Amino acid sequence: MAQLSLEEVRSRVEADWSRIVEVLSQKIALGSVSAKGITGDHMKTSAQFVAEEMRKQGVEARVVQSTNPDGTPGAWEVIGSKIVDPSAPTVLLYAHHDVQPVPDESVWDTPAFTATEKDGRLYGRGAADDGGGIAIHSGALHALGDDLPVNIRIFIEGEEEMGSPSFIPFIEAHKDEFESDVIIVADSGNWSDEIPSLTTSLRGNTDVDVTVRVLGHPVHSGQFGGPILDANTIAAMLIAKMYDDNGDLAIPGIDSQEPVGGLQRDMDEATVRRDAAVVDSYKFAGTGSLAARMWTKPSMTVIGFDAHPVEGSFNVIADTSRFRLSLRTAPSQNPAQAQKALCDWLVANAPFGAEVTAKPLDNGQGWAMDPDSKAVSVAEKAMEDAFETAPVNKGEGGSIPFIPELQRIFPHAQVIVTGPEDPKANAHSPNESISLSALKNNVVTEALILQGLAE
Structure with missing residues (x-):
C-alpha cells in the first residue's frame, strides 16, 4: 500500500475540517461531566455519540459499561477495532469522553457548553481535555480512510476526570481487545500552539499523613x-x-x-511566574534547570x-x-x-x-518514555513535518496514573503521549479552549504517525 504524501494528508484534513470542528462542537454541547455521575444517562449518551463517530470512520465501535472493583456499575466506555491486515502493526488510540465540572459559569466569557470560536480558538468545556483528543483520532482515521496501513483499536474512557476507578479491571477484562504494538495517548499537549511536543515523562505520587x-x-x-x-x-x-x-x-x-531524552528547551521563568501568579519577592527554590525541578x-x-x-x-x-x-x-x-x-x-x-x-x-507510579523507541522517532518526524518546526519534547510534573498501568499491563507496547492542549488551553479551568490551527496540525501529525508505524 503506497503511503500518502504530506501534501495529500494535509489536503484531506483540510477538506474534512468543517466536519472535525462540528464533531468537537457537538461533543462540547453534550456536557459529559462525569462528576455528575459516571453511570448517568448523560454519560451513556456521550459514549454513544463517540461510538457512532468512530463507526463513521470504519471502526467497529461499541459502548460497554465497566464494573468497579467492588462490583458496582462503572463508567460507559467506548471500545472497538478496525483490522486492515492481521500481519500489520496494531495501534491503540486512547482518549476520554468525560469532562471536568463547571462550578461557576458566570466566570466564563462564553457559554461553557456551547462551542464558541474566537481569535483562532474554540472555547467550551472539554474543547481541549479531551474532546480535542477524540477529534484528533476521528480526523486522522478519516484522512487515511481506505489507505490506513495499520490495525486500530480504540479506548475512549468515560471516567478519567474521576480518577479511573474501574480502569484496571476493565482493561484486564478486555485485554485481548486492547493488545497492541503501540499505544497513542492523546490526552496531553504541545509546547505551544505552534511548537509540537511529545510528553516524555510523568512524575509519580505518594501521600503520607x-x-x-x-x-x-x-x-x-x-x-x-x-x-x-x-x-x-x-x-x-x-x-x-x-x-x-x-x-x-x-x-x-x-x-x-534529569529530563527524559535530554533537555531541549528550559521552562521560561517569567512565564511560569505569570502563569502561577508568583509574588514578586519570591525566589524559586531548588537547583538545576527549571524544567527538571518541575518535571522530573x-x-x-x-x-x-x-x-x-x-x-x-x-x-x-x-x-x-x-x-x-x-x-x-x-x-x-x-x-x-x-x-x-x-x-x-x-x-x-x-x-x-x-x-x-x-x-x-x-x-x-510515574512514567518515562523510551526516547530510543521506533514509535518516538516516527512521532517526532511526523510532528516536525506537520507543524513545519522541530518538536520540543517536555515532561509533566503531574501524574496520569493510567499511563503506567497501561505500560504495566502491556509491557511490550511502545507508548507515546500526545494531545490537543497548549499553555493557553485552561484545561480544568474557566474559559477552556483549543487552538484550531494546532488541532489541524495535530490531526495531520497523527495520520502521519499511523503511516510511519506501518514501515
Missing part, C-alpha cells in the same frame, strides 16, 4: 511555655528540615532525575494541616499536630520505595525527640 505529639493533653502556654514547644512548631521544624539551604528536597532514598525532580507539598483556627485561639500549647504530605516522585522511582524512605526519615528526624508517626496512604 504525619502526626506529631509532644504532650498527653494541651497545657497553659504561660505556665509551661519555653522548654516545651507546641506540636505545630515541632511540625514546622520537621517540614523545614526536609530541605537543604537551596530548597532542594534532601531525604535519602528519594531519587532525583521530586517535590513535596503540605496539602493539609490540622491546627486551631486563628479566630477563637487562646493561650495553650498544642499537644498534637497533624499534616498531610503529597510527594511527587521522579518518573522512574517506585513510589512505594520513596514513601518508605519518607516515613522512615520523618520518624528518625523528630525535633527534640517528639513522638512522630507517619501513616502511608496511596501510591501512583
